[in-house]
Amino acid sequence: MTTAVHPSVQVGPGTTFGEGCVIGPNVSIGSGCAIGHLVVIHADTRIGNEVRIDDHATLGKRPMRAANSATTKEQELPPLAIGDTCIVGTGVVLYRGASIEARVLMADLCTVRENVSIGRGTIVGRGVTVENFCKVGRYCKLESECYITAYSELEDRVFVAPGVVTSNDNFVGRTAERFKHFKGVTVRRGGRIGAGAVLLPGITVEEDGLVAAGSIVTRDVPRRTLVMGAPARPVREVPVEQWLEHQGWTDA
């Protein structure tokens, strides 16, 4: 078994391939990358330097269009772009039309769909889905198995705990009216969502806002406020020592 590399592929020095990979036409791969076994990289994908791609990953996949999908239309998409020193885990699926900055970790079995951008240094956890038409900032942590619905925006340094569920359709799949109102969630800089919380469509979590684990969030979360319960209500200010500006973090 060998790797099937299309003759038009460009590969930088020091990049290695495992067994049984399939690399499509016009793919470009930088230098010093380590590509695992049985990896599929579709046409035109652009990969930076020092990127690690683990076994069974699929990069640059074209969207599937269901006959009755509410949010996926046929469209031209730019190639998938992955920045330097990213890590792509085992079985990850990245779509054509996604743009991933440098130093992003995409853990095993996560999916990033088309028309999504992910900022530098963000962690996309194991099994996470980032649906189409999302913007994710820099240095976010999307922990294992959280779900980011279509049309969401997460600013920098956002933390989403394991098992968080977000939603974008207040009409729950009914009425033609709903197509005008699809709206994901917005989490402003430093906002944090606790484990297993559920966010209703269109919710905004303001800067440094914090949702307690297991809460059902039906109203916007004010700045530096902890909300809790079902439905979630403000309970107190976020402790000063937990404010983003007090972490001493610098971007790297």
Add this chain to the structure above:
Amino acid sequence: MTTAVHPSVQVGPGTTFGEGCVIGPNVSIGSGCAIGHLVVIHADTRIGNEVRIDDHATLGKRPMRAANSATTKEQELPPLAIGDTCIVGTGVVLYRGASIEARVLMADLCTVRENVSIGRGTIVGRGVTVENFCKVGRYCKLESECYITAYSELEDRVFVAPGVVTSNDNFVGRTAERFKHFKGVTVRRGGRIGAGAVLLPGITVEEDGLVAAGSIVTRDVPRRTLVMGAPARPVREVPVEQWLEHQGWTDA
């Protein structure tokens, strides 16, 4: 690297294969199908026309039998059957003994187990599990990461939002008595379950019933009734404009 096609395989005109696929004995594949890279199709699987199958999918897998499984027995199973113009996403796992009608979308990394039927035009979302012994109707939407427990029935036009969890064992794994009482959930025609809701074993959601996001459903949901909370209680009638009969939908 080439594709390993057993000599007994039947393939219709215009069907294409990617690299590194493994197609077992007595598989039949219709015309105009597009099969990705590194796809495994096990013995006897029957695939219709114009079906798209993406990379790393596994079709026709035989069940695994754990020594102490409560619901999986050794049995003879009919071959996996997939209807015309279905789409099978990346990394999908479909079991022998499943029957999928035409125009079904099975998104990336979903699983459909043995003794399951899925009706025409249904969407099985990303990462969804449909466990064994389930019946799913036509034109349902099972959104990303929802979980359909064994012994469930979903009628036509059912909507299950992201992250919904269902269950089937009121005895939580104890007593021999429980084997007589395993019962999944039943969702009647047009029933809808909001994001992150949890349904207890044996719950029925009646026609056009609606469960609010994040609810814990411990009692049956009446027809055209919105229930909410933990435990969920009826709060009002579903708005008339959201009734299934007012959508103007026709089957296609």
Add this chain to the structure above:
Amino acid sequence: MTTAVHPSVQVGPGTTFGEGCVIGPNVSIGSGCAIGHLVVIHADTRIGNEVRIDDHATLGKRPMRAANSATTKEQELPPLAIGDTCIVGTGVVLYRGASIEARVLMADLCTVRENVSIGRGTIVGRGVTVENFCKVGRYCKLESECYITAYSELEDRVFVAPGVVTSNDNFVGRTAERFKHFKGVTVRRGGRIGAGAVLLPGITVEEDGLVAAGSIVTRDVPRRTLVMGAPARPVREVPVEQWLEHQGWTDA
């Protein structure tokens, strides 16, 4: 297409390989194993006898180290070890540094990370994640899509229902202080967690304790006590006929 077996690999009699597998240096595989198609087994992995490994599984993967991970450090890890008569499902990812006893079922698309031990006869369900630094006992059932956070301990005969979420960081990703306090959940012998429940960091469920479906657990669960609600409160004693000691189970 053939299977790429490193010349240093040791394989017992009666073991079979599917197409397109990649078996790395110094792997040892016992007798009577059935290995599917497109399976990757990394260096040094040790597999017992009569083990079934399904298509697209990845065994012995090395951890990925994100620049800003809170819990993953570079380290030497012992090889992945898998006991006799285990079953490894389709698309499963098992890390170097995990130790799996005999008769464990790891269902499709589950992940077991480094520095994890799993006891004899346990079921790790479909899509389950067992994060790093966990200890899972014997004859546990971790049902589909549950999430076991890092630094957790589950004793023998623990039952975790589908969609359960656990967590380990009370500081939700902020303050340097948090690194001293990371603590997963502890579930003592026979403890049970109902579907979709959320457990906060550091929670202990005592012997035969039972968490009702959908509960948010913010305090320890006493022995043989059913807790329910958000936050969960004790409601009654677990029925005598459900006590572990009354099941008549013997280890096998």
